[in-house]
Amino acid sequence: MNKQQPVVLVLAAGRGQRFRGGGHKLMQALQGSTVLGTTLRNAQGTGLRVMAVCSKDVAAVAREHLDASDVIVMPERNAAGAALPWGLGHSIAAGVTASGDAAGWLIWPGDMPFVRAQTGLAVAEAMQNYPIAFAQYKWRRGHPVGFNAELFSELMNLTGDEGAKRLLSRYPAQGIELNDAGILQDVDTLEDLRRMRAEAETAAGKES
DSSP: OOSSOOEEEEEEOOOOTTOOSSSOGGGSEETTEEHHHHHHHHHHTTOSEEEEEEOTTTHHHHHHHSOGGGEEEOOSBOTTSOBOOOOHHHHHHHHHHTTTTSSEEEEEETTOTTOOHHHHHHHHHHTTTOSEEEEEETTEEEEEEEEEGGGHHHHHTOOSSSTTHHHHHHSOEEEEEOSOGGGGOOOOSHHHHHHHHHHHHHHHHHHO
């Protein structure tokens, strides 16, 4: 890889409104940590710089794993006290702006704790040859999605809830087929969390 490497942006500023399990979904226990903690641990396994763009509700967990300078807390209200309508696009833009000298960015949702570190590295490597690269499993697109540095201006101007979807339709994107079902698994509901916990217990039993 290039001397200047991509940065992993773990996005954790969403409200998780579909989760009805009591408390913030990213703070739920998983694999001896939390959902967000497990995601950050796997992201750090890439050896790349990891930054978290998060809400204040989960900032303390992010700081347990990352340097304070690598934790970007999205403000909830403006100077007048009005709620700010941050979306996924705003979070990506904030992370990209804060790491503008990177060779690119891997977008890794904080509620996807089962993505393997090797998957992140495979996508990062593909970014050397394509403006956009993404992980796929059985031909289904998942995360992380990587954007190389030539898309800096586009990324730093993102807004709204669609994130970077429009860029996928405007620039050549390469899917990287990987044997990692975790790229499709996120925690949206309590049922998702229960299923992940069961899978983690099964995997731990096989290793013991």
